[in-house]
Amino acid sequence: MRADRLLALLLLLQNRGRMTAPELAAELEVSVRTVYRDIEALSASGVPVCADRGPVGGYRLMDGYRTRLTGLTRDEADSLFLAGMPGPAAELGLGADLATARLKLLAALPAELGERAQRIQERFHLDAPGWFRDADPVPWLGTIADAVWRQRTLRMDYRRWRGEVRRELRPLGLVLKGGIWYLVAQAVDPAPSDGAGGDAPGDGPAHRAEIRSYRISRVLTVQVLDEGFARPADFDLAAYWQESSRRLEELRYQGQARLRVSPRALKLIPVKFGAIGARAVAEAGEPDADGWVPVVLPVESVPVAVSDLLWLGGGAEVLGPPELRAAVARAVTELAQRYAAPGGQV
Structure with missing residues (x-):
């Protein structure tokens, strides 16, 4: 105007x-x-x-x-x-x-x-997204935000890693985490027992009938319904997100890797593993005669841990648990055989 x-x-x-x-x-x-x-x-x-x-x-x-x-x-x-x-x-x-x-x-x-x-x-300037990553496409963000403001129920088609689902949701809030937008919402009807629902922090079998989080870039279609709703009187968006993030971290890190790392790898651990790695380095033991340091590092599943630990190269040796050490040894052997063969043939 x-x-x-x-x-x-x-x-x-x-x-x-x-x-x-x-x-x-x-x-x-x-x-x-x-x-x-x-x-x-x-x-x-x-x-x-x-x-x-x-x-x-x-x-x-x-x-x-x-x-x-x-x-x-x-x-x-x-x-x-x-x-x-x-x-x-x-x-x-x-x-x-x-x-x-x-x-x-x-x-x-x-x-x-x-x-x-x-x-x-x-x-001073705040740049929310992380480095070296394109921003998520969020074509439905404005529509979803309007439903959050006006407390209107959403009918949403959503892409999970298991497949596509349709949900009717009461949108309670929006969260921007590391440049990624999430919708925090409550299902109108309880989700089926196959675990369908959000795949962001807060999702999980114990919370299937409760409030969950949805990554907005995975929203396929949205329809804002005329039906309004009352927000839960005791719902606190910041407290919910903090608790769900803590719960996600507990689910994500399923075990601990006992490592022996070189001085160079010790500096790389916080770069690769973030706050978890920084805490592990802060609690590292005393260096041995070669300058290598014992570190206990929280890790995800064995396949993910193998991929993450290989990033440290020859500067890290897995001491335990035995199944993780064996998995890293197999991966290293496969790599050695592949690069030893002429013309890329094993």
Whole structure:
């Protein structure tokens, strides 16, 4: 709407001082000609906009003028919870609201606090996704977010690793974890006994009839139903996610590998295994005569553990358990035979 754009233009001039027409056009995502017309409209409404000509010219407000039109709309206030994450805010359809809310906040602050907020924005940036991984496609995120806001039941086709399922869900919240969006929802009807349901943190046989998590990139289709629902009175999204993440970690790490690692491999363990690896390194034993260190590392299933431990190369020796040591030995033998054979033949 033009009124929103005029307010945004006014707040830009108030917060940043002199700006050229091309700079204003880039900020407002309009043409330069539109900026000229908007400047004329502001002036006609009594806003003292001054035009300075020359190479360092531009538009500015008359010295001492400040607008008090800084009230936040509902959507703008909602968007402030994502103030440090402009990318996710845009994915939720709140990008424009967040930009306007930020401008209104800066305009409402005293000059010294406004300058400090601007410096913080210039010097700190949050980038949620992990390294070396494309962001998940989330074409249904906006629709799902709308259902979360309005407490509307969803009918959703979902792709699990076991196959596709259809569910009717009460959407309770959204979580952004490592650049991946999850829907936390409660099934309208109990899931069947085959374990169908979410495959993100919180899923599992003990919680089949309870609240579960769904990776939004695996949503195939969504229909928002007219049926509303009441949120569970005792549901806390942050507490749920923390508990389900802890439970997932317990399910993920099924055993412990006793290792003997070189100094170089000791440095690589936190890189490969994250916080689990960092804790294992912190609790490592004393080095032997060769400088190698005993480490006890939580691991997943034997096949996954073999793949992970081979990443450490010759800098790690598996001491136990025996089945893991034997599995690593078999994998190493297969690799040695394959690379020893001419022309890639074993």
